[in-house]
Amino acid sequence: MRKNVTFYFDFASPYGYLAATQMDQLAADTGCDVVWRPILLGVVFRATGSAPNLQRPLVGDYLLRDVPRFARRLGVELHLPMPSPFASLAAARAVYWAEQRDPHLASSLAKAVFAAHWAEGRDMALPENVLDVAASLDINRDDLDSGMQDPAVKDRLRRETDSAIARGVFGSPFFLVGDEPFWGVDRLPQVADWLRTGGW
Amino acid sequence: MRKNVTFYFDFASPYGYLAATQMDQLAADTGCDVVWRPILLGVVFRATGSAPNLQRPLVGDYLLRDVPRFARRLGVELHLPMPSPFASLAAARAVYWAEQRDPHLASSLAKAVFAAHWAEGRDMALPENVLDVAASLDINRDDLDSGMQDPAVKDRLRRETDSAIARGVFGSPFFLVGDEPFWGVDRLPQVADWLRTGGW
Known part of the structure; x- marks a missing residue:
């Protein structure tokens, strides 16, 4: 039976971007299916009382240095200076609209x-x-333009974000293998090992 | 020339503990010298407006699951249930007292x-x-009992904590290779590669 990885992310998260570039390799290495789940970190942060990393003292400075360094290590293109955080609502809705038609398209x-x-x-x-x-x-x-305005699509994004919080998701990227949680792009080696071995 | 890694940690940090168990291997693998620098995360968090991970909603639940899992992966002993966060002042002072005599003893x-x-x-x-x-x-x-009360030792811990903040340290463990910052035990593979290659 193929295993699923649920990949939670916000398009506004640069670490989410780095992780996204690695999902095809993860699937190839482990034979898993990746379920892509855009969420709104702003809603998550209101629930947890957190702030975006870029706005946190010292953490923000680190992020601005770490993300380009991590991208170089992965051989991933990154536009510099990095774009500012942004409202990813439209993009996230577009993905859920596409998923109704075809998960691969999403x-x-x-x-x-x-x-x-x-x-x-x-x-x-x-x-x-x-x-x-x-x-x-x-x-x-x-089709997509009207789809993004569809109340069912809007509601889907709300429900997925609420469901993520209920499952313990507090950042981006965040991976669930079954109920096993892994936070951060730097945990992808552990995610891969967990998928390969069934856990340790 | 041997390279230094400055290893910042708080004894109260379980991820600091996990990292500490890996320092001999890091030194063996890369030929680096590790400079051990206990600091007080409480002071750091006041400067950054952060809270201990264990107290942060969802993050705390994740930590309680992740730390034992990470310890199993590393083959590191961990006392369960994990001890609560604690005031690491005495232990940190003891290390700086010992360092005055012999860095290896520290x-x-x-x-x-x-x-x-x-x-x-x-x-x-x-x-x-x-x-x-x-x-x-x-x-x-x-000797140690009176050393831990020595104003010079107390001041040393204050200065090291302030210096860490000035260098951008916001968590535990935190590594500096020269000025290159790496946060988290999950970044040790990057620290090792940076030491081996001189950066990327």
């Missing part, structure tokens, strides 16, 4: 949105730019 | 204090217990 769109923002420096806070990225994947702009 | 004492607390469940908040551990390393109890 992950392709998520990867493309991440790359557009973090590797190319295109502002994915703007719904128009999300539509452009989607169009490059042969998604119909008008 | 690191031996630090490793012994960590193990006594986190592997054996002995409460290292109590100066008496720190003295017991020191005595097992043939440190004279009376």
Whole structure:
């Protein structure tokens, strides 16, 4: 039986971007299926009383140095200076709309949105730019544009974010293998070992 | 020329303990010298407006699950249930007192204090217990007892903590290779690679 990894992320999280670039390799190495779950970290932080890392004293400085260093280590493109944190609502909704049609399309769109923002420096806070990225994947702009306004899609994002909090998710990226939680892109080796061995 | 790693930690940090168990291997693998620098995370958190992870919603639950799992992965003994957070003032002062005599003695004492607390469940908040551990390393109890009250030793701990904050340290464990910062026990593979390669 193939195992699932649920991959929680916010498009506004640079560590989420770094993790997203590694998901195909994780699937190839372990034979897992990756379930892509965009969430809104702002909602999570209100629940936990946390702040975005970039706004935390010292932590923010570290992030600005660590993310480019981590990207170099992974051989991942990163647009510098890094784009500012942004409202990822439109992008996250677009992914859930796409998932209703085809989970593979959803992950392709998520990867493309991440790359557009973090590797190319295109502002994915703007719904128009999300539509452009989607169009490059042969998604119909008008369909997606109305889909992102669909109350069912909006509600889906709310429910997924609430569900993530209920499952203990407090950051991005965050991985669940079954109920086993792993926080941070630096834990991907542990995620892979857990998938391969069934745990330790 | 041998390279230095400055290893900042608080004895009250379970991730600091896990990292401490890996320092001999890091030195063997990379030929580095490890400079052991106990600090007081409480002072750091006042400067950054943070709270101990154990007290942060969801983060605390994750820590309680992650630390034993990480210890199993490393093959490191851990006393369960884990001891509560504690005031590590006496233990930290003891290390700086020992360092004045011999840096090697300081690191031996630090490793012994960590193990006594986190592997054996002995409460290292109590100066008496720190003295017991020191005595097992043939440190004279009376000398250390008065040394821990020495204003110069107390001041040293304050200065090291302030210096850590000034260098961007916001958590435990935290490593500096030159000025290059790495946060977290899960970054030890990157620390080792940085030492081996001179950076990337």
